[in-house]
Amino acid sequence: MMTPGLSGFIADGGDPQVRDDPQAWEGTAAAVLEALAAEFEVVPERRTAAAAGDPRTTWLDTFDWRLHKAGLTLEYVPLRGGGELRLSGPAGPAGDGGGDVGAERGAAGAERGAGPGDAADQVTTQLVTGRPPSRPHPAASLPAGPVSARVAGLIAPRALVPVVTVAAPTAVYRLLNSDRKTVARLVVSRPTVIGSPRSVPLPPRLAVTEVRGYQGEARRAVRLISAVPGIRAAAEPLFAAALRALGRRPGDYSNKVGAQITAAMPAAAAAAAILLRLLDTIEANVVGVLADTDTEFLHDLRVGARRTRSALKLFGDALTGLTAEELAFFAAEFKWVGDLTTPVRDLDVHLLGFEETARALAAAKPDDLEPFRAYLEQRRRKEFRLLARGLRSARFAALTQEWRARLSEIQREHAPAARGTALRSGHPRKAAGGTAGLLAAERTRVSFSKVARRGAAITADSPAESLHDLRKRCKELRYALEFFAPLHDRAASANAVGDLKRLQDCLGDFQDTEIQIGEIRAIAAAMLAAGEAPAVTLLAMGEITAGLAARQRAARADFERRFAAFAGRDGQRRMSALLLGRYRTSADIRGV
Amino acid sequence: MRIYAAYNIKGGVGKTTTAVNLAYLAAESGLRTVLWDLDPQGAASFMFRIKPKVKGGGRAIISGKRPLDDAIKGTDFDNLDLIPADFTYRAMDLLLNADRASSADGGKSGGGTKSGEGAKSEDGTGSKSVRTLARLLATLAAEYDAVFLDCPPSVSLLSENVLYAADVILVPLIPTTLSVRTLEQLSDFVAGLKRRRPQILAFFSMVDRRKKLHREIMEKLSAERDEVTATVIPALSIIEATSVERSPVTVFAPGSSAAKAYRALWAEIRSRTQ
Numbered sequence: 001m002m003t004p005g006l007s008g009f010i011a012d013g014g015d016p017q018v019r020d021d022p023q024a025w026e027g028t029a030a031a032v033l034e035a036l037a038a039e040f041e042v043v044p045e046r047r048t049a050a051a052a053g054d055p056r057t058t059w060l061d062t063f064d065w066r067l068h069k070a071g072l073t074l075e076y077v078p079l080r081g082g083g084e085l086r087l088s089g090p091a092g093p094a095g096d097g098g099g100d101v102g103a104e105r106g107a108a109g110a111e112r113g114a115g116p117g118d119a120a121d122q123v124t125t126q127l128v129t130g131r132p133p134s135r136p137h138p139a140a141s142l143p144a145g146p147v148s149a150r151v152a153g154l155i156a157p158r159a160l161v162p163v164v165t166v167a168a169p170t171a172v173y174r175l176l177n178s179d180r181k182t183v184a185r186l187v188v189s190r191p192t193v194i195g196s197p198r199s200v201p202l203p204p205r206l207a208v209t210e211v212r213g214y215q216g217e218a219r220r221a222v223r224l225i226s227a228v229p230g231i232r233a234a235a236e237p238l239f240a241a242a243l244r245a246l247g248r249r250p251g252d253y254s255n256k257v258g259a260q261i262t263a264a265m266p267a268a269a270a271a272a273a274i275l276l277r278l279l280d281t282i283e284a285n286v287v288g289v290l291a292d293t294d295t296e297f298l299h300d301l302r303v304g305a306r307r308t309r310s311a312l313k314l315f316g317d318a319l320t321g322l323t324a325e326e327l328a329f330f331a332a333e334f335k336w337v338g339d340l341t342t343p344v345r346d347l348d349v350h351l352l353g354f355e356e357t358a359r360a361l362a363a364a365k366p367d368d369l370e371p372f373r374a375y376l377e378q379r380r381r382k383e384f385r386l387l388a389r390g391l392r393s394a395r396f397a398a399l400t401q402e403w404r405a406r407l408s409e410i411q412r413e414h415a416p417a418a419r420g421t422a423l424r425s426g427h428p429r430k431a432a433g434g435t436a437g438l439l440a441a442e443r444t445r446v447s448f449s450k451v452a453r454r455g456a457a458i459t460a461d462s463p464a465e466s467l468h469d470l471r472k473r474c475k476e477l478r479y480a481l482e483f484f485a486p487l488h489d490r491a492a493s494a495n496a497v498g499d500l501k502r503l504q505d506c507l508g509d510f511q512d513t514e515i516q517i518g519e520i521r522a523i524a525a526a527m528l529a530a531g532e533a534p535a536v537t538l539l540a541m542g543e544i545t546a547g548l549a550a551r552q553r554a555a556r557a558d559f560e561r562r563f564a565a566f567a568g569r570d571g572q573r574r575m576s577a578l579l580l581g582r583y584r585t586s587a588d589i590r591g592v
Numbered sequence: 593m594r595i596y597a598a599y600n601i602k603g604g605v606g607k608t609t610t611a612v613n614l615a616y617l618a619a620e621s622g623l624r625t626v627l628w629d630l631d632p633q634g635a636a637s638f639m640f641r642i643k644p645k646v647k648g649g650g651r652a653i654i655s656g657k658r659p660l661d662d663a664i665k666g667t668d669f670d671n672l673d674l675i676p677a678d679f680t681y682r683a684m685d686l687l688l689n690a691d692r693a694s695s696a697d698g699g700k701s702g703g704g705t706k707s708g709e710g711a712k713s714e715d716g717t718g719s720k721s722v723r724t725l726a727r728l729l730a731t732l733a734a735e736y737d738a739v740f741l742d743c744p745p746s747v748s749l750l751s752e753n754v755l756y757a758a759d760v761i762l763v764p765l766i767p768t769t770l771s772v773r774t775l776e777q778l779s780d781f782v783a784g785l786k787r788r789r790p791q792i793l794a795f796f797s798m799v800d801r802r803k804k805l806h807r808e809i810m811e812k813l814s815a816e817r818d819e820v821t822a823t824v825i826p827a828l829s830i831i832e833a834t835s836v837e838r839s840p841v842t843v844f845a846p847g848s849s850a851a852k853a854y855r856a857l858w859a860e861i862r863s864r865t866q
Contacts, residue, residue: 174668180838181641182668212673213665 045172062158082129263437269414270436364540440484509555603745619672634677649680725753
């Protein structure tokens with residue numbers, strides 16, 4: 001270890017009195033120095049020019065926490081004329097370090113409480129110039145270096161966005177032995193979360209850092225500090241503490257449904273909870289869509305709208321208090337949201353896969369496609385303006401507000417008191433009026449039956465439409481399984497979803513390729529009409545459509561196998577077992 | 593990773609001061625640096641206030657019983673670590689030879705090496721006992737950009753190991769006739785090696801320009817030999833104070849002419865070894 005890492009100990013003045021009263025903290029800090037003086041000579045570290053910069057740290061991740069999920073933490077520390085990216089976490093796959101051994105070093109032992117696997121953690125650093133961390137870094141525009149090499153594949157196509165910034169004026173003390181050799185360092189910092197609308201001071205933090213080969217001394221220093229009143233081991237790393245101060249936590253956004261529902265709760269409350277989660281997802285993504293930070297904001301917003309429509313269809317009747325007209329109104333409004341997002345998303349799909357498509361060309365040259373790309377980008381700019389106008393409109397604002405108000409109302413009405421009523425009813429005649437467990441079982445079963453029946457009717461001669469229709473039914477079933485996932489056995493559910501996903505991929509490939517072929521033909525016609533279509537570009541586009549057609553044929557050929565894997569006899573048995581798991585008593589089973 | 597060895601057959605020419613100051617400057621320039629104090633006297637370890645003691649002694653390291661990595665100590669400075677001296681290094685040749693003996697055990701190589709028999713490796717093909725140090729240093733390649741070896745003055749199996757492992761031999765020379773002869777001896781020896789030869793860079797140290805002999809020898813040798821640097825390290829009392837301050841001169845007297853001379857020397861070495 002070249003630069004001493006944290007010795008595995010952090011203490012903070014966690015006592016709110018200490019945190020808020022500077023004098024109390026100064027007293028504690030003085031007590032720490034005095035305790036250390038029993039075994040070490042304690043001297044302030046001479047600050048070098050390099051260390052004396054702005055002591056700020058900005059943590060970066062994608063909006064959906066892809067680095068955090070991979071066990072990685074990425075910090076940006078400004079330095080003179082640029083900054084340094086510091087990536088810590090488990091080592092990546094061999095050869096994934098960007099080949100720059102000069103920038104990699106081991107940092108044995110991170111902060112205690114930083115999570116499992118500390119011992120294997122590695123720190124990779126990369127100097128960057130120019131771009132301030134307050135702006136998003138799209139994956140594609142990261143400067144080359146070992147950190148970029150490690151994260152690019154993980155985050156694409158998302159951008160790195162600043163999560164939280166902490167300023168921490170820091171004092172460093174050297175702990176000397178009897179030879180006046182530095183054997184450990186004490187780092188005292190007073191962190192503050194920088195943010196709008198206000199900055200939030202965090203408890204002061206102390207850390208002992210090791211000097212290589214002097215672990216024993218660092219441990220002794222830790223013991224001395226631990227005994228000082230007002231000091232305790234920090235329960236969480238600075239990053240997590242900073243997020244908590246903002247009312248957040250690492251991983252607090254996911255595009256998974258993950259509603260807080262139980263089998264015993266009233267169906268109406270569960271339905272409202274699921275739909276509120278979907279609304280949260282839609283709203284959480286609006287800012288990112290409008291800023292055009294990356295394409296996944298729009299994707300998640302769009303999926304939120306589509307899931308909402310599916311949920312309304314699947315169990316809208318469980319939302320007691322909403323009339324059929326109201327249900328139809330909200331369904332139509334969310335269709336409007338979906339339609340609003342379609343043109344930009346379709347263009348995003350073309351553009352995201354552009355490089356790969358261009359590389360796959362056999363006869364044409366990748367450069368032949370440049371006018372096609374330019375045309376797509378120009379179209380996207382135009383469509384994006386329409387999308388932004390829609391998301392900023394009073395209609396969209398009214399929809400989300402009203403929808404939230406209605407769902408919250410339903411949730412309140414079916415809060416704990418109502419739960420008792422539902423349970424007492426014993427044999428609900430209709431699942432919609434019963435428990436969430438019954439609702440889940442009934443609606444998922446119906447959805448599965450539709451898939452099984454319609455899929456079984458498909459033969460080699462069936463028209464494409466029958467496969468497109470089956471795809472929609474599969475999507476509904478997938479959503480049903482996801483909405484009610486908290487009620488199912490996790491492993492059984494994952495099994496069923498896995499096979500369903502492979503069937504969906506096959507059907508998706510079949511239909512999407514068809515749509516893309518149609519779109520490319522329409523774009524070619526439009527480009528030709530506008531005089532923006534060189535012959536080589538049209539030829540290259542023709543080659544793309546030929547490739548798509550081949551993929552479509554392959555998907556069609558694969559259908560039978562995929563369908564049998566999901567909805568064959570074994571699949572049916574698996575689904576029955578999954579849904580039966582939801583019933584506690586034989587009376588419940590009869591009730592369905 | 594580039595390996596620099598401060599070496600001269602003759603003692604008392606400023607090898608340790610060179611190794612300590614140049615290693616510090618390398619670290620300061622951002623290179624991840626480790627200095628191995630190979631001299632059983634432990635002067636370099638002393639300068640960094642590190643006890644000249646290695647767990648298990650030289651034997652544990654040479655035999656591979658303990659990884660070299662285990663012996664590394666952090667200095668007070670960023671990017672700079674040290675492998676301390678140990679009193680057992682005084683028998684380093686025996687240890688290195690024993691390493692060859694144990695490596696050759698198993699009989700297939702036909703033996704021929706018996707304990708106590710001297711190492712005959714001057715053919716420069718790099719027999720096992722000559723490659724030991726290089727093999728140990730190779731384990732540090734991922735962690736460090738620069739290695740400095742502070743070598744004891746001698747012609748020995750250890751010095752052969754150093755010549756085999758090093759990319760650059762830094763030779764401090766006091767401008768005296770005897771000192772100059774040792775450079776010739778070293779150059780001849782290196783020229784006779786059949787394998788890749790280390791680059792030799794000699795520089796005058798402890799120079800007293802008031803002495804006519806110093807001036808004459810420097811002038812003559814600089815004209816005759818390309819491997820002599822333009823930078824010289826003057827004889828200054830502040831350099832001698834290094835052992836009192838127990839710190840590189842570039843740290844405790846950064847503005848001194850001694851510090852400037854070492855900075856200039858490091859800059860010249862870097863540019864000539866790129």
